[in-house]
Each structure stands twice: as C-alpha cells, then as structure tokens.
Amino acid sequence: MKIRRSNRLVDITRYLLEHPHKLVSLKSFSEQYGAAKSSISEDLSIVKRTMAEFGLGKVDTVPGASGGAFFAPRYSKENAEKVVGELVTLVDDPSRLLPGGYVYLSDLLGRPEILREVGQLIATQYIDADVDVIMTVETKGIPLAQAVAMYLNKPFVIVRNSSHITEGSTVSVNYVSGSSKRIKKMELSRRTLKEGANVVIIDDFLKGGGTMKGMQSLIKEFDAHLVGMNVFAEGQFEGERLVSGCTSLIKVTTEEGPNDYLKAEPGNFLTRVFTEGEN
Amino acid sequence: MKIRRSNRLVDITRYLLEHPHKLVSLKSFSEQYGAAKSSISEDLSIVKRTMAEFGLGKVDTVPGASGGAFFAPRYSKENAEKVVGELVTLVDDPSRLLPGGYVYLSDLLGRPEILREVGQLIATQYIDADVDVIMTVETKGIPLAQAVAMYLNKPFVIVRNSSHITEGSTVSVNYVSGSSKRIKKMELSRRTLKEGANVVIIDDFLKGGGTMKGMQSLIKEFDAHLVGMNVFAEGQFEGERLVSGCTSLIKVTTEEGPNDYLKAEPGNFLTRVFTEGEN
Numbered sequence: 001m002k003i004r005r006s007n008r009l010v011d012i013t014r015y016l017l018e019h020p021h022k023l024v025s026l027k028s029f030s031e032q033y034g035a036a037k038s039s040i041s042e043d044l045s046i047v048k049r050t051m052a053e054f055g056l057g058k059v060d061t062v063p064g065a066s067g068g069a070f071f072a073p074r075y076s077k078e079n080a081e082k083v084v085g086e087l088v089t090l091v092d093d094p095s096r097l098l099p100g101g102y103v104y105l106s107d108l109l110g111r112p113e114i115l116r117e118v119g120q121l122i123a124t125q126y127i128d129a130d131v132d133v134i135m136t137v138e139t140k141g142i143p144l145a146q147a148v149a150m151y152l153n154k155p156f157v158i159v160r161n162s163s164h165i166t167e168g169s170t171v172s173v174n175y176v177s178g179s180s181k182r183i184k185k186m187e188l189s190r191r192t193l194k195e196g197a198n199v200v201i202i203d204d205f206l207k208g209g210g211t212m213k214g215m216q217s218l219i220k221e222f223d224a225h226l227v228g229m230n231v232f233a234e235g236q237f238e239g240e241r242l243v244s245g246c247t248s249l250i251k252v253t254t255e256e257g258p259n260d261y262l263k264a265e266p267g268n269f270l271t272r273v274f275t276e277g278e279n
Numbered sequence: 280m281k282i283r284r285s286n287r288l289v290d291i292t293r294y295l296l297e298h299p300h301k302l303v304s305l306k307s308f309s310e311q312y313g314a315a316k317s318s319i320s321e322d323l324s325i326v327k328r329t330m331a332e333f334g335l336g337k338v339d340t341v342p343g344a345s346g347g348a349f350f351a352p353r354y355s356k357e358n359a360e361k362v363v364g365e366l367v368t369l370v371d372d373p374s375r376l377l378p379g380g381y382v383y384l385s386d387l388l389g390r391p392e393i394l395r396e397v398g399q400l401i402a403t404q405y406i407d408a409d410v411d412v413i414m415t416v417e418t419k420g421i422p423l424a425q426a427v428a429m430y431l432n433k434p435f436v437i438v439r440n441s442s443h444i445t446e447g448s449t450v451s452v453n454y455v456s457g458s459s460k461r462i463k464k465m466e467l468s469r470r471t472l473k474e475g476a477n478v479v480i481i482d483d484f485l486k487g488g489g490t491m492k493g494m495q496s497l498i499k500e501f502d503a504h505l506v507g508m509n510v511f512a513e514g515q516f517e518g519e520r521l522v523s524g525c526t527s528l529i530k531v532t533t534e535e536g537p538n539d540y541l542k543a544e545p546g547n548f549l550t551r552v553f554t555e556g557e558n
Contacts, residue, residue: 006288006325006329007329007332009285010289011329011333013288014296014330017293018296050286050290051289051293056293098447104468106468112428112432112433112434115429116297138418139421139437143435146394146421149391150391153391155390156422158418167383168377191383192385192386
C-alpha cells in the first residue's frame, strides 16, 4: 500500500491517541511513513484543528532539533458539563442507596465508556501539571485511577489494605477511617514510588477523608509530593473532613429511613476546573 | 471550520478507536459531519485499509438499513510476537523473584503503555467470540481485566475476597487456594452478573489454579457461561492444576536458593491464538 496523506492522518491520529502526553519527533513519523517532514507538519496541523474543533484536546508542537508534537486530552467546558450531567442522571437513583449512607457505584466503575469519559475529564484538570504517578487505594478506586493514568499516560500505584506476599517490601502507615473511627493500616510496595515523585490521588468515594489522609501520610513517608486529589463522588459528612481541596465529579445526599432518599448533583469539579468565561 | 475529508478521517478514527466493537450507522456519521453517506463510506474504506496495513485491527461494514461500521482491535501475529517478546524481556529479571516462587509484576501492571498492548493482545483472542462481561478477582487482576474490557468494550466485574458494605447483596463460594491449600471465600455482588452472561476470566498469575476454579464456581452459581480464561503470567506448578485451558502471555520458571533463579519465556498464547500460517 502506498501511504497517502489520508492513511497517514488515520495512523497519526491513532498513534497520538494511544500515546497521550508523549512527545513524538517529526523525524520518527517522517521515517515511519516515508514522507517529508513538511508533509508530516501539515498532517499534524489537520489533527490539531480537528481535535480543537471537537473540544477533545490539544496537539502541541515543540520546535527545534529535539522537538516534535504531542496530544493532550482536554475536554471543553461543554463536553465536561455533558459528562457530569450524564453521571448525575446515572447515580440519581434511590435503589443505589446502601446501608450506612454508602452508594452502589460498582456497575458504573466497570463500564468502559464511562471510564473513558471520566478518565479524560479528570485528566483535563492536570493537563498542564507536572504529574509523575497516580495513586489509589484498593479496590474500587483502581478502575478510576487506571482510567486517569491512561489519559495522562503516567503509571498508577495501588495502596493495599494489608500485607501481600507478592508486593515485596512495603512502607505502611496507620490511618483513622473517618466514617467508622477505627484505626486501620495501609501500605505501599517500596519499589513503586520514587522519592520526589509528583502524585495525584484518585478514589471512588469521599466521606470523612480518612483514607485520603492516610494516602497523604504515605506520600510523606516516601518523600513524594501531593499534586491533587480527586474523587468520583462526594457523600455528605457531618463535621469537618480530615482533608480539604479534594475535587469531586458528583455529590450525593442520602437519607435512610422508611422512605430511602438519594439525590445526586454535580460536585465541585466543573467550578474548580473551568473558571468563568473559559471553555 | 468547514469539515473536510481530512478532518472527518481524524475524527472518525478517534471515534472508532474510542468505541471498539460498537456498530455505528453511516447515517449518524453523515449527520455529524454534514457529509453524504457515500463520502462516509469512502472515509471508512480508508480507515479500514490503514488499520489492516498496520496490523492493528479490522473495520467491518454491515450492510442494510440498520447497518453501519465497527472497529475491532486485532493484533497481527507480527505485532503479537513483538509484544510477547517485550514482556519476556521485562519480566526476565531475577530481582523480580519473591519468596514462595511469586514474581513481582505490580510495576508492569501499572504502566499504561503495557496495559494498552496487553489489552489489545488478549482482545485479539476474543475478536469473534460472543463476550458479555470480563471477570477478575481483586486486586492485581483488575488492571488487566480493565485493559481487556476497554478493547472489547464490555463491562468488567471484580470478585472480592471478603464482604464489603458497598457491594450490596452478594453470592459467595468457597475455594481451595491451589498453592497454600487453605480454604478461602470469594464473592460477587448479585447485581453485577446476569444469568446466561458469557464470561471471560482474566487474572495476573496462574499457579495451582485454585482462584480460577473459584471463579468458575461463581460463574455456575450465577448460571452464566465461561468463554475463556487468560493470565498475564503462568508460574511453575508441581502436580496437576485445578483448571485447564487457560491461556498465558508469558511463562516464568523460578528457583529459590543461595542463587535465586528466574527465567521468563513466551506462554502458550501465541500458539493458541495464531494457528500456523496465519498472520
């Protein structure tokens, strides 16, 4: 097959989408397709304009000998509002209420189309941040952390609740579960997090913030830095949370009683990430 | 922006990659871009030829009023051999040996570029199979199950080791851990798996097969069907495994002693999935 512009556009688009945030040199594309750098440059302009037009992300070009181009997923405000609206509709269902004010979300966190949208949404928040690694705690935060990691193209690490033989040596911290007030232990394999790493924490649900605070302690133990915290859903909590500054996609208010009550609404994500007038 | 063919090619490629195995009607593309169906049809031919040429998957068109096109990721034999070779090189490192013949893999299973390749690789095996859901057991199987689910565009469910309040009502089974011979319990939320569902099991590591057999029992309890089983790595095991027919990407042989020994080699995946002469 002779590789024409049309074929190059398809494969360049595929490559950039599969390798977000990775700088690719014009030279490597040029060699791959047997095309002049000037042609590749025009291809990239077309991809850039298309992604911008559809509100999906930016293609940035870095000039110079070691330069090239990379794609960074970034939802427009319009797309972000659409996704948050969908999530609110999906969660706003009293049959999701579980004892203790918890909310059943496992079905949503196992659906690829939702994880893709949520991953791109949260990645938008960190598009210009210096992130080295995504951290989550087992079990239900994992799919979200992985989805965000895919779109930031950074590794994710899983904090475990107890010692597992297949992790090797670990660092552990105690933390107070904000909801149950019980003292628990969480730990992370020593090999997985480097000193000085910039960490984004992702979890499924925020109540008292005890688990979040535990992960913050672990980050300190590893001499790493916290860049930000994000949860899928924020529940109600009486009193002061153990952490502040966490971003939530949706907010859920519940009441157990003769008539179970559950109301979902947008969390603070949209107002935090999109300042007024921005799109 | 006037939407030209070049812009359509970029966005159609993006859409198909983000929605694998999903049939999209020519009509919806036609309306989205304000282009004639005949033009969309030509666009799809270009995408199809490009994906085939680079060994990345097939674009199939379904004729008729309810027809359309879909993209199914499928690695060529050449790409599959390359990925398995990379995995062997990454794992073939004695410092990965852990006590009890276990192998440290958590770093690899947290790297997006590896999960993308492994997801496409395993999805290739089930390209023409009727799969409804991917099943795994917490914790280390989750990233792999999610990666496969993303490329098959099917939901995944997580079997838990003990009861968790946020799962609602569950079905549980006992199983014998093949390595430790201890009896354990695993359970799955009742809401997550439908009767008659076709299930693919994904896990990180196979030794005695006890965990796999436990998941098979769960599938029976839900009156669902097992389509196939796949692990990232197969370890050595003396005696007969509790399950047969599981596919492995790599095989690891280890020996603990004064000089730790670890050898990685390709598992049975390539010979199982690519019959002779096929590419």
